[in-house]
Amino acid sequence: MPIGDVLPEISLTLGAVIIVLFATFTRQQQHHWAAVLALLTIALSAGLTLAQWDGQPQLTFSGVWALDGMAISSKLVVLIAGALVVAMSPEWMQTDRRHGEYYALVLFALLGVVMMASASDTMELVLGVLLSSVASYPLAAYHRGWAPALEAGMKYFLIGALTNALLTIGVVVVFGLTGNTGYTEVAQGLAGGSDSLALTIATACIVLGLTFKLAAFPAHAWMPDVAQGSPAPAAAFLTVIPKIGAAVALARFVSLLPPDVAWRAIVAVISVTTMTLGNVAALRQTDVRRLLGWSSVSQSGYALMAIVVMSVSDQALPALVLFLASYAIANLAAFAVITFLRGRTALEDYQGLVKNAPIATVVLILSLLSLVGIPPLVGFFGKLMLFKVTLEGGYAWLAFVAAANTVVSLFYYLRIVASMMFANSRPVVHVLPGQWTRITMAIAGLLILAIGLGAEVLVEYTNAIGFAM
């Protein structure tokens, strides 16, 4: 067995196990060392992933596990995003009795997302989705004494249970149609022609199952509640990381389908609905975290544009990864600020923040402008690539709808900016003590600017990525 091919995943598992043991046998005051352990684990895993970069794109473990540019690059994005989440957590979690275990859950959830990105087999996909879901439910409801967190967790769980069941049904139907679970065989089986009704049902079920992780229409309803109610670092995790794995998994799955399924049209419709719905719902929010939740829904819609033009435009997959990376950095920076401000959530509590917390304000403004796509921030290059591939693929109308949506989104992002910059300040602003969150926030803010100015590196490295099959 080519154990070497899954070393990054093995190291994540081992790290999580070590953290669980560590948390069991040390006192709560020492649990911030678990964060250090988690960061080391992620660094090790990322290092091992980087070592796979130069290899040929291939399928390993009898074809169930993809080792290609898409898998590796999205794995790296997921790991870096995970590291940022871990680094913003210690001060928030330190009063929680189960502080240490939190990091183990984060690592398990990361592992699930990584599996989604690499899965080249329907069973493997189900495993990845379930692992990341199971580890995410407790993250959403981590403060079990707090009603909004429980509500968010419950909503997340109920929608998740339903869509995961649908996903499994879809996988079973695909198995029934082709007699296989491996993507290569499934693609061959489907190309030979099959019962179109059954295939439609299977596609619908699997796409639905993945829209849950992607927080795209129609399984998006958990996102605003989770963004608002769950602990701020967990919200950072859940609004960003599952999306990355799910988008890659969706791209990988729909690329198997024969053209008569019209999957381009299906994904385009989901994309337009998701971005419009998210934006319209965010317009009138007076709660910043809920607003970011809806904005996260709309950003999923943008990401789907790249999947629509996959294989029509040769840069579609690089554009997808680039956009997801730019979104991840910007959204994590925003949630780092919110964590730093102790989860401050009502828009009116942000009034005049620039006087009391100038650095946090600057980082939040940078992240919001990056989410809009104002140059030269990193989000601009993400959007630019998306628009480019969409136009190149002949979907000008889709690019136009996305542009119109971007204008709409500017309005609600600006409301936060205006409130922080123009309104009179509130006397007291409570922030988290300590340096973890503060430094993470600063790093994320710098990354938004630095990666924007150095976008060439991302463009260069993602230029040739694709699927192994």
Add this chain to the structure above:
Amino acid sequence: MILTAALGLPMLGALVLAISRRWIEVTARLFAIVVSVLPVLLLAWVWLQFDPQGALFQFVEEVPWVPGLGMGYRLGVDGIALAVATMSAVVFAASIAYPANTRNQPRQYYAWMLFLQSVSLGVFLALDLLLFYVFFDLSLVGMFFLIGRWGHGQAQLAAFKFFLYTFCGSLLLLLAIIGLYLSVEPHTFDMRVLIEQQPLAGAGVTGGLVFLALMLGFAIKTPVVPVHTWLPQAHVDAPGPASAILAGVLLKMGAYGIIRIPFSMMTETFSRYALIIALLAVVSILYGAFVALGQKNLKRRIAYTSINHMGYTVLGIAVAGALVQEAGYARELALVGATVEMVAHGLVTGALFLICGSFWQRTEEYDLDSYGGLLRQAPWLTAFAVLASFASLGLPGLAGFVAEFHIFAGTFGVYPWLAVIGVLGILVTAALFLQMLQKVFFGAMPERWAQFEDLRPIEWGVLAVLSAGFVIIGVAPAFLLTLVEASATLLVGGR
């Protein structure tokens, strides 16, 4: 390096101001003034070195930025860009030097001003489409904060409206830019390549859509009727110096963009739609003039004259691009006129909005009917207001006349009947400025203005510099015309 220095120094200055926490108002102000003058000197030097017989783009700088996407840090100027950029630098220096109420945030105010100066110069100096877009968008961000933070009245609403409306235009522009980019092989954002290759000539629907998106994007910024509605409120609620920049510099980005991108890169498509553009321009001229005549608010009135004047510019550009072969001389005249109009309007309207700022600082009142007889109370203010108004209405001997003469002379050669209709606009403009002067400065003075203070030395000093600019262009325009004609000939006749 010199162009990079011209736009880099203000950016550095803005950064210094942003981090220098101890500086008091006087230090910050002095520093900002000195930094803002540097680009003027640098661009003046470039002007002296510019060779009118030489290539279209000179002082070219090129550094790869995102070569993977065909994007580069490319700067360079032709005569048109240089004239508009120099004017912009002057208007910025003047606006920064003009006294303003910084509401106890001098560092932030001057930092945003310098930031805006840097990115505005970037728009005019960029030779890369994406770099152009980057600066174009950043100028919105800078102006949003200036209006929202230091404006008056419904400042936040005005700032929102400004940003959202013009961002709509920018996104259309972005889509069109990507369209242009995808149409050349190998894909590049290099303006020189696109001007040379004319990639979308004869591209049918695609070409038409790209052209439409470009023109809409720039028309919003310019603004051309009917997409001008963001302008009056943004102007009225912005602080005086910001209005001067908005009218003097930011509006030029639209007109300059039309010359640089659709006019130069899609000449064939442009000539097909030139008549429609010219018609819209004439509508803007007349509409702007008549609506301005109806305004009771001093600043609103001047704001609407901007629509009228930018109408002249767009008319000039449309005429210049109307035909592909014949009437070369008339079309060149029109393009020269359009450029001179941009420079003249920048200086003149900049001065008028600064004067508005002086009114607001003294009285917080823009209602024309509440004023009267200020001539005795404030002779200096009256003198500069009269001079600027005359320049704006196109009195011979001042800059506006030179511009409008060129534009209409060119228009007569191509669309004579449009010129006849358009000239009416000048008549109405004359009426509205004379009426404004009469209401504010002549007649009986209401009691409440007995304490009205005349211009302070710094104020009339700044206005004197701007006025010198448009008087010199009016009396001895040769230095400007040689520069602009060099590029206009290449752009119009070189086809």
